[in-house]
């Protein structure tokens with residue numbers, strides 16, 4: 001039987017502090033409900049004193065969510081705490097998260113104060129929060145750089161004052177995993193009453209060690225991990241929820257596990273990325289586009305013989321349908337043969353060798369080889385040939401005017417034209433396409449990336465279009481990003497319009 005690691009998700013508080021990631025209340029409720037389905041134990045819903053909008057979000061999330069604890073952040077300030085308690089009034093399970101900086105940097109420069117005064121303020125804020133709620137979590141901000149002996153005094157004092165959870169943040173992402181683990185161990189060994197409360201970690205990623213520090217803290221006694229979806233958060237971000245979840249699931253010998261339904265991880269990662277306009281880096285562990293994509297010949301051969309040769313996680317366990325074998329100039333015959341097999345073509349050794357020669361020549365020029373290319377190399381014509389092609393696109397756009405797009409599509413040789421307006425050139429182009437293709441289609445994910453640098457660069461567009469409950473992926477690259485967006489939309493449509 002594993003020990004339970006409580007998951008405290010702060011995507012809607014620390015994650016939402018990221019410039020450009022602010023969500024409205026409806027969007028926050030959508031994320032909170034997805035977090036509930038994922039199985040997180042605590043949702044930090046906001047910092048109610050910070051704005052009327054954040055206050056209202058905490059109120060509405062409290063109403064919308066049933067079983068996770070809803071937590072609101074405050075400073076060690078009475079008015080912050082009163083306002084947080086008010087925002088939490090409808091929560092079925094509520095927690096106030098209050099605290100103060102304990103490192104000498106914070107004490108001296110932020111507060112112009114001294115250790116004894118900060119200790120008193122720490123005790124006072126916990127006692128005050130206890131007047132409103134039973135469940136009070138204290139944070140010792142910048143605990144990572146706080147002297148262990150003083151930190152132990154603060155932790156002991158706030159436990160005595162009634163804290164139920166004590167959070168030890170590495171606010172600046174400074175600690176080495178061994179140092180952070182030792183800090184938690186020091187507290188476990190020196191603080192009276194520590195075994196009656198939960199110790200939490202809240203690690204930032206300034207040196208890329210957030211997950212390692214969190215796990216080190218957990219291995220030394222912490223039982224709550226504060227995390228965010230995709231690791232978003234202030235500066236270089238927080239510890240990623242998905243990484244902690246899958247480390248616990250993969251390393252059973254740790255004897256620690258979460259309550260999470262990990263098959264929801266990929267879906268919620270995409271949802272947060274798209275709502276917060278925060279792309280996930282392709283090589284991001286667990287949820288990056290390439291996390292289960294194999295692109296070099298030796299790996300592809302190994303994975304095709306046995307998935308576990310190069311995969312420590314079954315993609316289905318995190319909600320990814322299957323791994324992918326990407327055909328590039330670094331692929332070998334095994335990968336090409338596999339793709340041909342998927343397309344229903346079996347070649348003997350000689351024919352495969354011949355196709356492979358052509359494949360390498362093309363791959364050196366094209367970078368990535370698609371199914372059409374493979375079929376041509378095998379001397380076949382694509383059975384489900386692309387029915388939809390972009391014939392022409394003209395867009396008028398600017399400041400102070402509405403964007404208008406005229407579009408021409410070639411559908412299996414027949415020409416169609418439409419014109420539409422939108423809140424920007426891409427929206428106008430997509431609306432025009434929708435006037436020709438009368439299907440329910442929703443753009444769920446839209447990512448534009450520049451390939452190199454400079455204003456003459458090629459833009460790559462990745463798009464996911466939902467049609468009848470299924471997500472279809474579309475891609476295009478063009479120096480004109482509006483054209484690339486329209487083409488990516490058309491690429492996705494081609495996958496369900498036959």
Ligand SMILES: CC(=O)SCCNC(=O)CCNC(=O)[C@H](O)C(C)(C)COP(=O)(O)OP(=O)(O)OC[C@H]1O[C@@H](n2cnc3c(N)ncnc32)[C@H](O)[C@@H]1OP(=O)(O)O
Pocket residue numbers: 014017047049050051074075076077099100101110111141171234
């Ligand atoms: C590590 C973290 O992520 S903590 C969370 C960070 N998140 C945020 O700051 C987002 C929400 N914040 C806000 O909306 C605003 O900063 C508010 C409403 C909290 C405060 O706004 P203002 O009153 O205008 O203060 P301002 O932001 O300029 O400065 C912060 C003040 O809080 C004090 N303070 C900071 N942390 C704490 C704390 N934990 N306990 C008590 N006081 C604190 C600072 O010393 C400073 O006080 P001073 O003005 O007397 O020097």
Ligand SMILES: CC(C)C(=O)C(=O)O
Pocket residue numbers: 014073139140141142167169170171172202204
């Ligand atoms: C409020 C605290 C927990 C915090 O965000 C930090 O220290 O990074």
